[in-house]
Amino acid sequence: MNERFFASLLVLPLTACAAAAVEETSDGSRGPEETGEVTEAASAGYSDWNCFRTSDGKFFGRTTIWWGHTPGDATWACNNWVSACGNAAGGCTASGDAPSKTCDMTTRTDGCSIPLNDPQSNQYKVVFAAACNAHDTCYHAPWSRILGVNAGDGFNRCNDSFWNDMNAACDTVPWYDYLVCKVTASVWADAMNLQPGRAVFWNSFYNDQLWVHNNCVQ
Structure with a gap:
């Protein structure tokens, strides 16, 4: 399945959503005091939202709002209440429960699922656990909202972030493991970016984005 087909299949059903996203950001997302919706929203209950760094799809956690219940309102909450979002260039973009x-991202991670059980692979499944979980959540970022018709480009952004996260993890291992760690990171990255592994990971990304489309407001 090529990336152009993926983009058309994923984005076309979301045309109205993408248009709404542009409208929200054009006049600025606002907090509850600015909208005057606190009283109305209090009767509507609460909604939970994921906060993703806009530049690379890094998941920074969940936040809860009680007004508006739109992606624009939740994006305001992410960028004002989640410190990592407020400090990130470009801020964060939100997706929430349909x-x-x-749409809870914490239910969508499974660590490093590489199908090898030799001692070295098992060791680096632990070393790279955080990087693997971040890769999982990145595949669930609201790429249609962030990139529009180029949502498929999120695949490469997530893979690039995974490579960077693995290398950062190698900086924390004892010096005598450093070289093996860097080689392992390279092997894992090649398995992801080169065929036939790339097709397998693309299929995972595609299915995760369909899950987002079916379960999340973005």
């Missing part, structure tokens, strides 16, 4: 469904 009606009667959950």
Whole structure:
């Protein structure tokens, strides 16, 4: 399945959502005091939202709002209440629970699922655990909202971030493991970016984005 087909399949059903996203950001997302919606929203209840760094899809956690319940309102909350978002260039973009469904990213990670069980692989499944989980959540970022018709480009952004995160993890290992760690990171990255592994990871990204489309407001 090529990336152009992926983009058309994923983005076309979300045309109205993308248009709404542009409208929200054009006049600035606002907090509850600015909208005057606190009283109205209090009767509407609460909604939970994921905060993703806009530049690379890094997941920075969840936040809860009680007004508006739109991606624009949640984006305001992410950028004002989640310090990592406020300090990030370009800030964060939010995605949240669709009606009667959950978009909780913390339920969508499974560590390093590389199908090898030799001692060295098992060692680096632990070393790279945080990088693997970040890669999982990145595949669930609201790329249609962030990139529009170029949502498929999120695949490469997530893979680049995974490579950077693995190398950062290698900086924390004992010096005598450093070289092996860097080589392992390279091997894992090649398995992800070169065929036939790239097709497998693309399929995972595609399916995760469909899950987002079906379970999340973005």
